[in-house]
Amino acid sequence: MLLIPCPFCGPRPELEFRYGGQAHIARPENPAALSDGEWAEFLYLRDNVRGVHAERWRHIHGCARFFNMLRDTTTDRILTTYKTGEPRPEAV
Amino acid sequence: MERFSGLSLLRHAMGGHQGWKPFWREPEPKPAYDAVIVGGGGHGMGAAYYLAKQHGMRNIAVLEKGWLGGGNTGRNTTIIRSNYLFPESAALYNHAVKLWETLSEELNYNTMFSQRGVLMLAHTVHDVQVFKRHVHANRAAGVDNEWLSAAECKAFCPPLNISANIRYPVMGGALQRRGGTARHDAVVWGYARAADSLGVDIIQNCAVTGIRRDASGAVEGVETERGFIRTRKVGVSAAGNTSVVMAMAGLRMPLESFPLQALVSEPVKPDFPCVVMSNTIHAYISQSDKGEMVIGAGTDAYTSYTQRGALHMTSHTLDAICELVPMYRRLRMLRNWGGIVDTTPDRSPIIAKTPVPGLYVNCGWGTGGFKATPGSAHLFAHTIAKDEPHPINAPFSLERFTTGRFIDEAAAAAVAH
Ligand SMILES: Cc1cc2nc3c(=O)[nH]c(=O)nc-3n(C[C@H](O)[C@H](O)[C@H](O)COP(=O)(O)OP(=O)(O)OC[C@H]3O[C@@H](n4cnc5c(N)ncnc54)[C@H](O)[C@@H]3O)c2cc1C
Ligand SMILES: [Zn+2]
Numbered sequence: 001m002l003l004i005p006c007p008f009c010g011p012r013p014e015l016e017f018r019y020g021g022q023a024h025i026a027r028p029e030n031p032a033a034l035s036d037g038e039w040a041e042f043l044y045l046r047d048n049v050r051g052v053h054a055e056r057w058r059h060i061h062g063c064a065r066f067f068n069m070l071r072d073t074t075t076d077r078i079l080t081t082y083k084t085g086e087p088r089p090e091a092v
Numbered sequence: 093m094e095r096f097s098g099l100s101l102l103r104h105a106m107g108g109h110q111g112w113k114p115f116w117r118e119p120e121p122k123p124a125y126d127a128v129i130v131g132g133g134g135h136g137m138g139a140a141y142y143l144a145k146q147h148g149m150r151n152i153a154v155l156e157k158g159w160l161g162g163g164n165t166g167r168n169t170t171i172i173r174s175n176y177l178f179p180e181s182a183a184l185y186n187h188a189v190k191l192w193e194t195l196s197e198e199l200n201y202n203t204m205f206s207q208r209g210v211l212m213l214a215h216t217v218h219d220v221q222v223f224k225r226h227v228h229a230n231r232a233a234g235v236d237n238e239w240l241s242a243a244e245c246k247a248f249c250p251p252l253n254i255s256a257n258i259r260y261p262v263m264g265g266a267l268q269r270r271g272g273t274a275r276h277d278a279v280v281w282g283y284a285r286a287a288d289s290l291g292v293d294i295i296q297n298c299a300v301t302g303i304r305r306d307a308s309g310a311v312e313g314v315e316t317e318r319g320f321i322r323t324r325k326v327g328v329s330a331a332g333n334t335s336v337v338m339a340m341a342g343l344r345m346p347l348e349s350f351p352l353q354a355l356v357s358e359p360v361k362p363d364f365p366c367v368v369m370s371n372t373i374h375a376y377i378s379q380s381d382k383g384e385m386v387i388g389a390g391t392d393a394y395t396s397y398t399q400r401g402a403l404h405m406t407s408h409t410l411d412a413i414c415e416l417v418p419m420y421r422r423l424r425m426l427r428n429w430g431g432i433v434d435t436t437p438d439r440s441p442i443i444a445k446t447p448v449p450g451l452y453v454n455c456g457w458g459t460g461g462f463k464a465t466p467g468s469a470h471l472f473a474h475t476i477a478k479d480e481p482h483p484i485n486a487p488f489s490l491e492r493f494t495t496g497r498f499i500d501e502a503a504a505a506a507v508a509h
Contacts, residue, residue, distance in 0.1 A: 002394075015404065043493075044437050045344040046344070046345075048395060050336045073349075073392070076396055076432075
């Protein structure tokens with residue numbers, strides 16, 4: 001079980017959180033203008049990185065807030081967490 | 093290839109089992125092949141076999157980064173069934189079950205396919221309604237599946253606890269009698285031995301590290317740990333690592349890779365006669381021929397390539413097993429492990445051509461592709477050889493994520509084993 005450092009509450013067990021998938025996927029600004037291919041990309045294509053992955057988590061059984069996290073998917077080591085809206089930090 | 097039979101076994105026994113030969117060669121990779129399969133699991137090895145056997149493509153190779161069957165093929169709980177909801181899926185998985193029924197004879201290798209029945213338990217009114225709908229849909233599609241009352245479940249599988257005082261009492265179940273299990277290693281070894289005898293080069297410890305494309309964008313060959321190999325056709329069958337391999341050709345996939353775990357108990361005498369699955373309380377269990385109870389857990393919440401998962405996933409499953417079969421509370425668990433499963437948004441697989449000419453992909457089997465091994469391999473070989481899908485796998489395209497023609501087993505089944 002991961003010990004996840006919520007940027008608002010500090011380290012808490014993974015069971016308090018909900019995983020939210022790949023981070024930094026911006027909702028299209030003008031959805032009506034999107035082609036089917038662009039919709040497919042937005043909705044379904046994922047980087048599925050083997051290495052450092054930027055991902056969303058929600059502290060659903062805590063402060064209930066979303067935040068982002070960098071984690072190495074080859075070791076599950078957590079590198080850092082940061083607030084939604086902040087740019088992705090350099091991998092440490 | 094030496095033909096195996098009761099007589100050949102006896103002959104080897106008389107010789108003190110000294111005369112066994114390796115099942116396949118260990119060739120050096122050639123500089124060029126007519127086709128290359130990436131990934132030596134059951135699906136990739138099987139595709140190579142059908143390419144050689146049915147499509148006459150014998151100058152081909154399977155490249156495996158580790159050892160044959162060391163991926164999900166050798167890590168799964170071997171449940172085989174075909175009672176999926178949608179006609180496309182029922183046709184796909186039933187194609188596989190039909191091939192399973194004759195696979196040992198076809199390969200002259202005992203895959204230990206055992207049609208002991210797969211019983212899926214219902215614990216809520218919703219389960220009951222959904223399962224009955226499945227039963228009717230399956231029967232209309234010519235796929236066997238039948239409804240059992242709780243008492244009939246108990247008669248079919250005596251160790252089950254069907255009393256009313258457990259947290260989620262058994263309200264009945266759907267039984268597919270033609271479902272069952274097979275020996276996972278034997279499947280890939282059987283395909284490997286037969287493919288090798290048809291001239292297929294099996295190259296282990298040889299990871300593909302790049303896919304080279306020519307000026308027109310078509311596949312030219314693969315970079316590997318053992319040098320460049322020229323080929324016009326590459327079939328990727330790399331399960332959890334598919335996104336990584338496809339990225340080498342510049343493609344992003346509708347896939348996410350999650351850890352999935354399984355565990356086995358100490359071996360005991362034959363006790364558990366069938367396969368039992370419960371999606372609602374998340375437990376599934378069968379007994380291997382060695383006597384171990386084989387138990388599958390759920391996927392972890394997050395994507396990972398670690399081939400291990402969290403302890404709370406396995407303990408959650410064991411809670412459910414101990415309620416369903418209380419006497420197993422005294423069993424000791426011997427080993428647990430994880431595999432990395434590649435899941436699609438609709439939880440149906442992809443067996444298809446790609447936008448890159450000469451590049452084919454078989455992936456997205458997620459938590460439930462062992463059951464499909466012969467069918468998937470057979471259809472993937474067809475797709476590679478003919479450069480177009482077989483009618484059975486035509487709906488399982490990459491384009492469905494653009495057109496929206498999903499085969500939404502995710503909504504229909506939730507858990508797919
Ligand atoms: C714990 C667990 C339980 C499961 N239970 C069931 C079940 O009960 N029933 C069921 O139907 N399914 C089940 N599954 C799913 C099933 O195991 C898979 O869907 C199926 O085995 C996939 O077969 P495959 O041949 O495609 O993959 P694999 O056997 O994983 O083969 C892919 C191969 O590709 C190789 N590879 C990857 N990258 C490269 C590269 N760059 N170069 C060369 N080679 C590469 C890997 O080393 C691997 O050997 C389970 C899976 C797990 C993990
Ligand atoms: Zn918090």
